[in-house]
Amino acid sequence: xxxxxxxxxxxxxxxxxxxxxxxxxxxxxxxxxxxxxxxxxxxxxxxxxxxxxxxxxxxxxxxxxxxxxxxxxxxxxxxxxxxxxxxxxxxxxxxxxxxxxxxxxxxxxxxxxxxxxxxxxxxxxxxxxxxxxxxxxxxxxxxxxxxxxxxxxxxxxxxxxxxxxxxxxxxxxxxxxxxxxxxxxxxxxxxxxxxxxxxxxxxxxxxxxxxxxxxxxxxxxxxxxxxxxxxxxxxxxxxxxxxxxxxxxxxxxxxxxxxxxxxxxxxxxxxxxxxxxxxxxxxxxxxxxxxxxxxxxxxxxxxx
Amino acid sequence: xxxxxxxxxxxxxxxxxxxxxxxxxxxxxxxxxxxxxxxxxxxxxxxxxxxxxxxxxxxxxxxxxxxxxxxxxxxxxxxxxxxxxxxxxxxxxxxxxxxxxxxxxxxxxxxxxxxxxxxxxxxxxxxxxxxxxxxxxxxxxxxxxxxxxxxxxxxxxxxxxxxxxxxxxxxxxxxxxxxxxxxxxxxxxxxxxxxxxxxxxxxxxxxxxxxxxxxxxxxxxxxxxxxxxxxxxxxxxxxxxxxxxxxxxxxxxxxxxxxxxxxxxxxxxxxxxxxxxxxxxxxxxxxxxxxxxxxxxxxxxxxxxxxxxxxxxxxxxxxxxxxxxxxxxxxxxxxxxxxxxxxxxxxxxxxxxxxxxxxxxxxxxxxxxxxxx
Numbered sequence: 035x036x037x038x039x040x041x042x043x044x045x046x047x048x049x050x051x052x053x054x055x056x057x058x059x060x061x062x063x064x065x066x067x068x069x070x071x072x073x074x075x076x077x078x079x080x081x082x083x084x085x086x087x088x089x090x091x092x093x094x095x096x097x098x099x100x101x102x103x104x105x106x107x108x109x110x111x112x113x114x115x116x117x118x119x120x121x122x123x124x125x126x127x128x129x130x131x132x133x134x135x136x137x138x139x140x141x142x143x144x145x146x147x148x149x150x151x152x153x154x155x156x157x158x159x160x161x162x163x164x165x166x167x168x169x170x171x172x173x174x175x176x177x178x179x180x181x182x183x184x185x186x187x188x189x190x191x192x193x194x195x196x197x198x199x200x201x202x203x204x205x206x207x208x209x210x211x212x213x214x215x216x217x218x219x220x221x222x223x224x225x226x227x228x229x230x231x232x233x234x235x236x237x238x239x240x241x242x243x244x245x246x247x248x249x250x251x252x253x254x255x256x257x258x259x260x261x262x263x264x265x266x267x268x269x270x271x272x273x274x275x276x277x278x279x280x281x282x283x284x285x286x287x288x289x290x291x292x293x294x295x296x297x298x299x300x301x302x303x304x305x306x307x308x309x310x311x312x313x314x315x316x317x318x319x320x321x322x323x324x325x326x327x328x329x330x331x332x333x334x335x336x337x338x
Numbered sequence: 339x340x341x342x343x344x345x346x347x348x349x350x351x352x353x354x355x356x357x358x359x360x361x362x363x364x365x366x367x368x369x370x371x372x373x374x375x376x377x378x379x380x381x382x383x384x385x386x387x388x389x390x391x392x393x394x395x396x397x398x399x400x401x402x403x404x405x406x407x408x409x410x411x412x413x414x415x416x417x418x419x420x421x422x423x424x425x426x427x428x429x430x431x432x433x434x435x436x437x438x439x440x441x442x443x444x445x446x447x448x449x450x451x452x453x454x455x456x457x458x459x460x461x462x463x464x465x466x467x468x469x470x471x472x473x474x475x476x477x478x479x480x481x482x483x484x485x486x487x488x489x490x491x492x493x494x495x496x497x498x499x500x501x502x503x504x505x506x507x508x509x510x511x512x513x514x515x516x517x518x519x520x521x522x523x524x525x526x527x528x529x530x531x532x533x534x535x536x537x538x539x540x541x542x543x544x545x546x547x548x549x550x551x552x553x554x555x556x557x558x559x560x561x562x563x564x565x566x567x568x569x570x571x572x573x574x575x576x577x578x579x580x581x582x583x584x585x586x587x588x589x590x591x592x593x594x595x596x597x598x599x600x601x602x603x604x605x606x607x608x609x610x611x612x613x614x615x616x617x618x619x620x621x622x623x624x625x626x627x628x629x630x631x632x633x634x635x636x637x638x639x640x641x642x643x644x645x646x647x648x649x650x651x652x653x654x655x656x657x658x659x660x661x662x663x664x665x666x667x668x669x670x671x672x673x674x675x676x677x678x679x680x681x682x683x684x685x686x687x688x689x690x691x692x693x694x695x696x697x698x699x700x701x702x703x704x705x706x707x708x709x710x711x
Contacts, residue, residue: 037554041550041554044550045547045550047546048544048546048547048550049547051544051546052543052544052546052547055543055544056543162595163566163567163595163599164599165598165599165601168601184546184578184579186578187546253543253544256544257544257571257574257575258570258571258574258599259567259570259571259599261567263541264541266541267539267541267542267543268543271543298547299546299547300547302536302547302548302551303547303548303550303551306534306536306537307536307537307538307545307547307548307551308510308536308537310539310542310547311539
């Protein structure tokens, strides 16, 4: 393969890795928005907490002497459960009491929750960077293919695609998924037909938070360090991805994440990494000019 | 490097020592700097350190058979006050000036000292052009200028690492970008090819696109301007992708957590950083003596003490207070100070108190004792 082509493939995989993480986090934003019409600004912090829980459990399991793959899987499961519990609690504390309040009120309480969680982690875990166990280091080399793709990236991309497939199955073919879609379409009607809205909303938060935790453990293992602030940029980028794909649309969030990740990687790889953010937001602006509701977003007629 | 919070001074110093009484017997040395205002915490410790040094010198019999008298003036780090302060010192017939503290104030005061033909040694003014433009041949400083770190890095890259190509990466911040761009400039002057200059967003999800770009460019050296968190991420990913280029950064990465988080991946990483002064005997002594007076060396106290030592040494060696003889001695004598053994180069910049190059070896920063030629 000529040098320019292999470089192209390499950059493509960079973008795919980054984009799949964005997609995973963006799903949390878009699911909550689809059901409640609310932007959960504390979502980036749930991601950060997932990373910390992953760190704590991975350290614990490695002291217990488990094999690496078991540490990785168990730490990720623990992070999912823990983050899910945080997501549930955040909804109960910050959003549920405000469900009938004007739209700005839950937005403010979301920002408050985000600040609270960050400060809490600073107090409980310190503001320093913490080393995250490098669990991908023992992965076997990919041979000739290793020039294009790191084993860690392969793990990230496959995990994310498996998780996405599972999520689509859950939304499309299970009872919970149908209840979610029903509430997203018309909450009152769904409730009249016997759907337990509170339960489904809680479920949505738990699910979104667990996805964020998966992303957090994957990327922290890859990057090797975390601190209280890691949720900030990821949160902004994932939110951008959700808007890009059409907020409220599950497929849109996944597609938006990939488009954003690939745009950034190609901007960094071929132009300058100084401008990767500029290009990411330029793509957002362009798409919103031509498709104001995002790539896969449905156009809603404002009811008067 | 790091911006320290400014503490408002509790005591606004009134620092006029009576002149005239011993006019005939004393040898006057001026100290100028911010003694009031927001920046007083930078100016008061140098004044205290010089007064301490002068008192100790007087106990040992003074200088050229005379007692040394320190005349301290306040410029609040403001250029317009600095000219007044300089005029006062000139009118008091000082033989030399330790100061000023801030670069802006120093720049404003220098023409007045130049007209009076007075030697001036600043402990803290780091703006490069003060010495480099050559307009004030009697101006010296005991602190390396802002571009010095970049010069050290570039020299090291060229002379020790023998690099032909380099990639410069920074974190887009004031410190990191400033340093990285200076390094790139200095490298070009030394005919090291700068293949690309790239900025990263701190906290981004991953840097693999940039890493792949660096791998494709195949540089001999990667110079990173920024702080330790991004430096560890970049070098870790680079090493995992079998990039064998040498990495070098500034004092922003010389932090214990760089070693802790970077583990085996930061082995061999180079860092320029100011010398560690804590191990110098004289420095320990001065710090203790200041502590007895409830004073601390602060940011620039040791530099001021060293400036005074160098000045006293030069006057002794010259057996005169003639400015040109002082200048000649400053540039030829090697003198033991709180900054170690120092002298001054023809431009007036300190030699020996600048930046050192460290390398990570076995999870520790080891001083390579690299000296500029």
